[in-house]
Amino acid sequence: MNSQPIVRIEKLAKRFGEIEAVAGVDLEIVRGELFALLGGSGCGKTTLLRLLAGFETPDAGRILIDGQDMTGVSPHLRPVNMMFQSYALFPHMDVAANVAYGLRRERVPKQEIRTRVAEALALVKLDGHGARRPAQLSGGQRQRVALARALVKRPKLLLLDEPLAALDRKLREGTRFELVRLQEQLDLTFIVVTHDQEEAMSMASRLAVMDAGRIAQIGTPHELYEHPASRFVADFIGIANILDLGNGQWLALRPEKITLSIGRPDMAQAISGEVVDIAYEGDRSLYRIAVKGGPVMLVSRTNTVRTSEEAFRRGQTVWLGWNNDAGQVLDG
Amino acid sequence: MVGRARFAFTVLCFGYAFLYVPIALVIAYSFNASRLVTVWAGFSLHWWQALLHNEAMLSAAWLSLRIALVSATLSTLLGLAAGYVLARVPRFPGRMLFGSLVIAPMVMPEVVMGISMLLLFVGSQQFLGGPDRGFLTIVIGHTTFSLSFVAIVVQARLADFDRSLEEAAMDLGATPWTTFRTVTLPLIAPALGSGWLLAFTLSLDDLIMTQFVAGAATQTLPMRVYSSVRLGVDPQINVLATIIVAVAAAALIVSVRLTRR
Amino acid sequence: MGRKSAAGDLTMRAVIALPFAWLILFFLLPSALVLAIALGTNAPDAAPPVELGWSLANFGLLFTDDLYVAAWLSSLRIAATSTLAALLLGYPMAYAIARTRPERRPLLLMLVVLPFWTSFLIRVYAWMGLLAENGILNQVLRWSGLAAHPGTILGTEWAVHLGIVYGYLPFMVLPLYATLEKLDWSLLEAAADLGARPIAAFFTVTLPLSLPGIVAGCLMVFIPAVGEFVIPDLLGGTGTLMIGKVLWDEFFTNADWPIASAVAICLLVLLVGPIALFQRQQARSLERR
Numbered sequence: 058m059n060s061q062p063i064v065r066i067e068k069l070a071k072r073f074g075e076i077e078a079v080a081g082v083d084l085e086i087v088r089g090e091l092f093a094l095l096g097g098s099g100c101g102k103t104t105l106l107r108l109l110a111g112f113e114t115p116d117a118g119r120i121l122i123d124g125q126d127m128t129g130v131s132p133h134l135r136p137v138n139m140m141f142q143s144y145a146l147f148p149h150m151d152v153a154a155n156v157a158y159g160l161r162r163e164r165v166p167k168q169e170i171r172t173r174v175a176e177a178l179a180l181v182k183l184d185g186h187g188a189r190r191p192a193q194l195s196g197g198q199r200q201r202v203a204l205a206r207a208l209v210k211r212p213k214l215l216l217l218d219e220p221l222a223a224l225d226r227k228l229r230e231g232t233r234f235e236l237v238r239l240q241e242q243l244d245l246t247f248i249v250v251t252h253d254q255e256e257a258m259s260m261a262s263r264l265a266v267m268d269a270g271r272i273a274q275i276g277t278p279h280e281l282y283e284h285p286a287s288r289f290v291a292d293f294i295g296i297a298n299i300l301d302l303g304n305g306q307w308l309a310l311r312p313e314k315i316t317l318s319i320g321r322p323d324m325a326q327a328i329s330g331e332v333v334d335i336a337y338e339g340d341r342s343l344y345r346i347a348v349k350g351g352p353v354m355l356v357s358r359t360n361t362v363r364t365s366e367e368a369f370r371r372g373q374t375v376w377l378g379w380n381n382d383a384g385q386v387l388d389g
Numbered sequence: 390m391v392g393r394a395r396f397a398f399t400v401l402c403f404g405y406a407f408l409y410v411p412i413a414l415v416i417a418y419s420f421n422a423s424r425l426v427t428v429w430a431g432f433s434l435h436w437w438q439a440l441l442h443n444e445a446m447l448s449a450a451w452l453s454l455r456i457a458l459v460s461a462t463l464s465t466l467l468g469l470a471a472g473y474v475l476a477r478v479p480r481f482p483g484r485m486l487f488g489s490l491v492i493a494p495m496v497m498p499e500v501v502m503g504i505s506m507l508l509l510f511v512g513s514q515q516f517l518g519g520p521d522r523g524f525l526t527i528v529i530g531h532t533t534f535s536l537s538f539v540a541i542v543v544q545a546r547l548a549d550f551d552r553s554l555e556e557a558a559m560d561l562g563a564t565p566w567t568t569f570r571t572v573t574l575p576l577i578a579p580a581l582g583s584g585w586l587l588a589f590t591l592s593l594d595d596l597i598m599t600q601f602v603a604g605a606a607t608q609t610l611p612m613r614v615y616s617s618v619r620l621g622v623d624p625q626i627n628v629l630a631t632i633i634v635a636v637a638a639a640a641l642i643v644s645v646r647l648t649r650r
Numbered sequence: 651m652g653r654k655s656a657a658g659d660l661t662m663r664a665v666i667a668l669p670f671a672w673l674i675l676f677f678l679l680p681s682a683l684v685l686a687i688a689l690g691t692n693a694p695d696a697a698p699p700v701e702l703g704w705s706l707a708n709f710g711l712l713f714t715d716d717l718y719v720a721a722w723l724s725s726l727r728i729a730a731t732s733t734l735a736a737l738l739l740g741y742p743m744a745y746a747i748a749r750t751r752p753e754r755r756p757l758l759l760m761l762v763v764l765p766f767w768t769s770f771l772i773r774v775y776a777w778m779g780l781l782a783e784n785g786i787l788n789q790v791l792r793w794s795g796l797a798a799h800p801g802t803i804l805g806t807e808w809a810v811h812l813g814i815v816y817g818y819l820p821f822m823v824l825p826l827y828a829t830l831e832k833l834d835w836s837l838l839e840a841a842a843d844l845g846a847r848p849i850a851a852f853f854t855v856t857l858p859l860s861l862p863g864i865v866a867g868c869l870m871v872f873i874p875a876v877g878e879f880v881i882p883d884l885l886g887g888t889g890t891l892m893i894g895k896v897l898w899d900e901f902f903t904n905a906d907w908p909i910a911s912a913v914a915i916c917l918l919v920l921l922v923g924p925i926a927l928f929q930r931q932q933a934r935s936l937e938r939r
Contacts, residue, residue, distance in 0.1 A: 500914065501681075529676055
């Protein structure tokens, strides 16, 4: 893998009226990685994507793609393709014409267009659907046409705006792996925008968490989950118990890193509390435990045995224990 | 539920009767043997024959058709541009004025538009020596009020339009012009078609603006109808009305088919 | 949004300039001319019969001569009552269409729109035969024994009202239907569930929510009705005063261009309020999409 960055974003800023959508972002994306931009709605992730595609012009800063400054370059001249959240399939063209659209604009010879469209459709497992209209396809098929249309131009960079949001839950998981497979097979660089942390964590080689137009943290999924850099990231990704250690220091402790027992455990940290609530989720159960004179803490237990009874009951006094390296200490 | 259904049925029967009974009577009396609308004197095609041999009426109709064709086409082109600008260009010098100017002809009383347009042509004749009042001035007058209607239809269609379709085209390498030609235009074509039909109908039917700007030598169909009708009921006008209703119904059915597809 | 001004390139400039220039030349400039002529004086022997000047005498005449004031007031009155009548007929129709089965609605709507696509002039003409002294309506009245000696409706304000309601009914029904069709009917079920009788539910839920449609429909009838010429001319006879007809007569019969222009200006002033309201609502309904 070539480690020279394919995208370099320098001090990028964009505001809409009073709102700072992107507020000074610096970011490098390496060739061949699947990078995810994760954040809640209005955090600026979609604006960042649209700045990359050229649909918005930055107020300050610049974007370099493959070493070329993109300032002032129109969307149609950028070596970038996008898969739209709505898919944006042209309703008045059939599937083949949709996929061929970008190649026609490059004046690729007709014969070559035909073979490349067929290849792209085969890649997304839609062989033989070329003559259909978008309206005749299922949601999953439409998503794959949109993907084929964006891939067929072999862009240096593929931008995917909430690629799975419009699919139902079952389809979403399969498609997730399919996207990763394609990205690896074609050795392309993907930037995926998503609000779904599970999606971002499972797909991305690296991801950036965005908050209020800024990047809160960049790292591998593992780094972000186990070593969050701030209370925001700890709280945003997964569930965290955030304990006040005093002196402006906090401890972020994941629910599964805590053990529950009836008697006092032999661990570095141990406190007792009362079970106030149990949420049974099938594969695991989530306990809410009120610590005496302290906060309500969340503890999860994997349900490894098929007994019908919960191990602990509501109202029961239990012990919570964890080791010193179980959590991440944060400064503010 | 039964009461509500009966209420709806009664209301609709009354409403449609109000709308259609006058038209139905006009059509029926186009086949009346008598000259008087008050007396039914038996079925006759006499007035149909009379109209088909009425040279003045036929030449007026032909003139009106030509004017309507030209002004509908012209106002569709201008209205497309104006509607596109309203929907897609948020800022340019004079944007506010432009927006008001596009809507104004729709709400301006026609007598006022008519008199103002005539004053313009009188003035231009005084100072520039032309154009002579007739075909050209009528086309200009009709185009000016029709283009507003087309612009509003186009703007409404573009406002409903999924912007990401255009962005997708540009993302795939289409220049703004190619994007317009291959994506925007095909998708707003039905709206443009009904805009054209609307402009055509407005022009074909216009009396007031035409009366002001036509000049002495030119007579369009509505002008002829008006001067004939002022004198009272004329069975030849009933025949004309029957033809117009038939054509309008056919055109409407075609345009509904077009937009549904 | 925030996109780099597309007006930058040449094609876009032409696209803006063409309709802009057309409207300035053929709409704005002529409107200014009307004002200029209104400030001039009548010169019957000249061609054109106008002497330019800076006199407000024409406007003064409009306020002092009873004819104009009466025409002004009766235009407003007739337009207002006709609009109300059109609302009272159009609202139940729009409501009934919006509540029929969805597959029937296109046909019902088409039937409302169809008359609009035929000739306005001819639709007004249709009433002439109906309302004349020996017209079909009076024949029916006599034959049915409802009235032995019915008066003549043609040539009265009644006929003008009928003509306006008839001519502009589609403009009332369409915007009303558009708002009623979008209405969430479960709101009425909720009102019923909370104890509202159907009448109360209508006045507390349906009517307030359809207010935008009511305003739009009323303006679309009222604005053209105030300046209407064909209907008062053909159906109203000599007894009906309306400002559009006064303008027409001043211009074509009396050939007094300055007075006709001054009447035109006053007609516009009369409509500034309703037109501004209409434009605001248009802009708002476009934003809402």
